[in-house]
Amino acid sequence: MTKYESLALKLTEQIERNLQNGISKLPTEAELCSRYQVSRQTVRAALTLLSRQGIIVSRQGSGSYATGLSPDSLRNTIPILITSSQEYIYPHLIADIRSALSGQGYALSVYPTGNDTSKEREHLLKFLDAPPRGMIVEGCKSTLPNPNTDLYERLRASGTFILFLHNSYNGLEDNVCIKDDNYYGGCLLAEYLTALGHTRIAALFKMDDMQGPERYHGVSARLRDLGCILADRHTGWYLSSDLDALEKKQDTRFITNFIQNQLKGCSAVICHDDEIAYWMIKELSYASIHVPQELSVVCFGNSYLNDLSGVRITSLTHASGEMADALAECISQKLRGLSVVSQDIPWQLVHRESAAAFNPTL
Numbered sequence: 066m067t068k069y070e071s072l073a074l075k076l077t078e079q080i081e082r083n084l085q086n087g088i089s090k091l092p093t094e095a096e097l098c099s100r101y102q103v104s105r106q107t108v109r110a111a112l113t114l115l116s117r118q119g120i121i122v123s124r125q126g127s128g129s130y131a132t133g134l135s136p137d138s139l140r141n142t143i144p145i146l147i148t149s150s151q152e153y154i155y156p157h158l159i160a161d162i163r164s165a166l167s168g169q170g171y172a173l174s175v176y177p178t179g180n181d182t183s184k185e186r187e188h189l190l191k192f193l194d195a196p197p198r199g200m201i202v203e204g205c206k207s208t209l210p211n212p213n214t215d216l217y218e219r220l221r222a223s224g225t226f227i228l229f230l231h232n233s234y235n236g237l238e239d240n241v242c243i244k245d246d247n248y249y250g251g252c253l254l255a256e257y258l259t260a261l262g263h264t265r266i267a268a269l270f271k272m273d274d275m276q277g278p279e280r281y282h283g284v285s286a287r288l289r290d291l292g293c294i295l296a297d298r299h300t301g302w303y304l305s306s307d308l309d310a311l312e313k314k315q316d317t318r319f320i321t322n323f324i325q326n327q328l329k330g331c332s333a334v335i336c337h338d339d340e341i342a343y344w345m346i347k348e349l350s351y352a353s354i355h356v357p358q359e360l361s362v363v364c365f366g367n368s369y370l371n372d373l374s375g376v377r378i379t380s381l382t383h384a385s386g387e388m389a390d391a392l393a394e395c396i397s398q399k400l401r402g403l404s405v406v407s408q409d410i411p412w413q414l415v416h417r418e419s420a421a422a423f424n425p426t427l
Contacts, residue, residue, distance in 0.1 A: 069110035072101055076111060077120060080131045085224055089402035091121060091129040119170060133400030134170045135198065142172045143396060145201040146188055147230070148180045157368070161389035162201070169397040180205050180274075180305045182212055189216040196223040199396045206273040206305060207232035226399045230392065232275040241399075243391045245365070246409035247276055250381050251283020253414055254335050254363050257379075259291050262423035263333040263361060267299040269323050269345070270337045271308070277337060280365060284335055301327045303337075311344065320348050328360070332423050336364035342378045343370040346419065350375060357421035367415060379420040381412035 066074075076091070083089070092100065097108045112129055115121045118136050121129045135141050143166055147159070163173040178185045182205045192200070193216065200220075204211065214236040217227060229242035258266055268284055271277035285295040301323040310316035320341070328334060336342035342364035346356050356362050356376045367382030391408050399405045 068103060069107045069114065072097075072103055072107055072111040073114045075101065076115060077136060080120065081135070084131055084133065084400065084402040087402050087404065089131045089133075091131070093128060131401055132170065133397055133402070138172075140198055141170060142174050142197070143199055143201060144174045144176055144188075144192065144197055145203075145230075146176050146178050146185060147201075147203045148205070149177050158389065161386050162392055165386065165389040165393035166396070169393050171393075171397065178203075178205055180309075182206065186213050186216065189213055189220065192225070193219060193223070196220055196225045198224070199226040199228065199400055201228050201230050201392060201396065203230045204232045204234055204274075207234060207275040208273045208278060211236055226396065228392065228396050228399070230388075240407070241395065241405055242407045243388065243395060244407075244409060245276065245383075245388075246411050247279035247365070248283035248286075249409070250365055250412035251280045251285075251335075252287040253381060253412055254365075255284050255287035255291065255293075257414060258333045258335070258361065258363065258420070259288070259293060261333075261361065261420065262425075264293050264423075265299070265331045266293065266295060266333045266335065267301070267323075267328050267331040268295060268335040269301040269303065269320070269327075269341060271304070272302040273304050276365075277302070280337065299327050299331055303341075308340075311340075317344055317348055320344055321352075324348055324352055324354075328354075331360070333361040333363070333420070336362065338366035339364050339368050339370045339378055339380055340366070342380070342419070343374050346374050346376055346378070356419055358424070361420040361423075363420050365412070371415075371417065374419070376419045377417035379417045380415055382415050383410050383412065 094105055094108050098105055112121065116123060119132055119134045120136060122132050123129050145162065159175060166173050176188045185205050211234045214234055217237055221227060229240055231244050233240040233242040266288065268281065270281050288295050303319045307319040336345055342362055346362055349356055349360060354360050363379045365381045367380045371378040371380050388410050391410060395405050
């Protein structure tokens with residue numbers, strides 16, 4: 066090994082230690098010469114090698130900075146624990162995240178949990194054998210206490226940066242999370258429906274993931290401020306097990322029960338997401354309830370289901386790729402030694418045919 070290759074190896078090790086402490090800038094050439102007792106030519110050759118390997122980048126007049134990338138390609142793979150890689154929204158989301166991370170020099174490996182904490186634990190135990198530098202985690206049943214926080218703490222202690230997606234765990238401190246601005250989204254939908262004249266509004270939310278309570282909070286608080294009430298008798302909740310039965314067996318009983326028991330007297334309904342809205346509109350048609358003439362339907366989320374529905378669904382959406390770009394930027398900044406913070410991605414309303422002005426004559 067040449068002198069400059071030996072120096073490059075030492076610098077690589079030092080860079081990784083520095084990044085753990087939030088230091089991304091390298092010492093000046095003169096400081097490196099003094100510290101390692103080598104010539105300026107050796108330092109420049111070592112820095113050139115690190116630059117070719119993608120480990121550092123030079124900025125004119127400022128110096129050299131760590132990129133956050135490792136010379137070991139396996140160390141540049143970011144695992145993602147995600148509820149599912151199969152269902153309607155996830156293939157598109159995963160493709161967006163993979164593309165965004167690729168632009169930062171990272172690869173993505175996918176580990177579905179099925180929203181099951183025991184499966185989540187299996188993956189985490191494997192990661193402990195060779196802890197990744199960073200990982201993305203969509204929590205399992207995040208409303209509930211999580212039994213795997215001990216493993217997350219061990220991964221953090223080993224130097225793994227954990228970035229949460231959509232939700233995070235209360236049992237862990239200092240979480241960084243990229244998620245939907247669900248409270249604001251709830252306010253948007255409440256304002257939209259009341260502007261159309263609706264005052265008796267129902268809602269159906271998912272209970273055991275934090276998105277549900279957050280969305281309920283936004284809707285109920287804004288309706289209260291507008292002089293309306295989201296009554297308990299018009300509010301329905303469902304569980305991950307209900308959703309699993311819907312997706313695997315098309316078991317819609319929790320939706321039909323909601324229609325029969327919570328919708329009476331209401332002129333509009335807010336659905337947890339577009340998957341629920343899609344099936345809601347199907348079940349309403351079977352019950353001879355016409356959308357939007359007799360009932361307006363709106364929802365969070367905007368996948369292909371919004372356009373496949375018999376009535377195209379008014380929904381909340383994000384700018385294309387916004388969530389994935391925020392995830393990739395956050396994790397790459399952290400691995401470059403920079404400080405990062407949680408982000409709430411704002412919703413935008415897309416009006417389609419499933420919502421209309423309230424007609425008091427019906």
